Amino acid sequence: MDQPAADMIQIDSQVDEEFAAEVDVAQVEAAARRALALVNLSEAVELSIVVTSDETLRELNRTYRGQDKVTDVLSFGQDGDDLILPPDLPRLLGDVVVAYPRVVVQAARAGWTPGDELAWLVIHGVLHLLGYDDETEEGRAEMWALGEQALGRAAPLIRDEDMSDVG
Numbered sequence: 130m131d132q133p134a135a136d137m138i139q140i141d142s143q144v145d146e147e148f149a150a151e152v153d154v155a156q157v158e159a160a161a162r163r164a165l166a167l168v169n170l171s172e173a174v175e176l177s178i179v180v181t182s183d184e185t186l187r188e189l190n191r192t193y194r195g196q197d198k199v200t201d202v203l204s205f206g207q208d209g210d211d212l213i214l215p216p217d218l219p220r221l222l223g224d225v226v227v228a229y230p231r232v233v234v235q236a237a238r239a240g241w242t243p244g245d246e247l248a249w250l251v252i253h254g255v256l257h258l259l260g261y262d263d264e265t266e267e268g269r270a271e272m273w274a275l276g277e278q279a280l281g282r283a284a285p286l287i288r289d290e291d292m293s294d295v296g
Contacts, residue, residue: 139175160248163279164255173219186228201231202250204257225254239285
């Protein structure tokens, strides 16, 4: 998979201080770049990745999705048709926000490292920013296949009921 030119992608990564020692920001950004490599970028893009707490994800999920529960990753697109930017600025894709405590729990259940789980969730979030949706079985299958392509290997298959107490 060809990587887009580094100057075509701007990533602002923020990791809450309590998780900073556990998160490899370079690995997180590399995962986002691999997801972006799945599409043919013809223009510069910008996105942010935030690694934060369960409480923050719960509040965001409650505020923006009406679901008062923790979730592992949320994507907030900023790339609407009505957004007009000067031609010299990158296209704003949006934000990917990940709950690091969920990463640790889900990685243990999936049998891989927290770094692998974090990469998987970042890829999933970036795919949402690119317009992919997992609300249908067909959409889930497409996103799973693209996620594995970006990850460079198969992902552990965890059934929904295996995660019923996670979020």
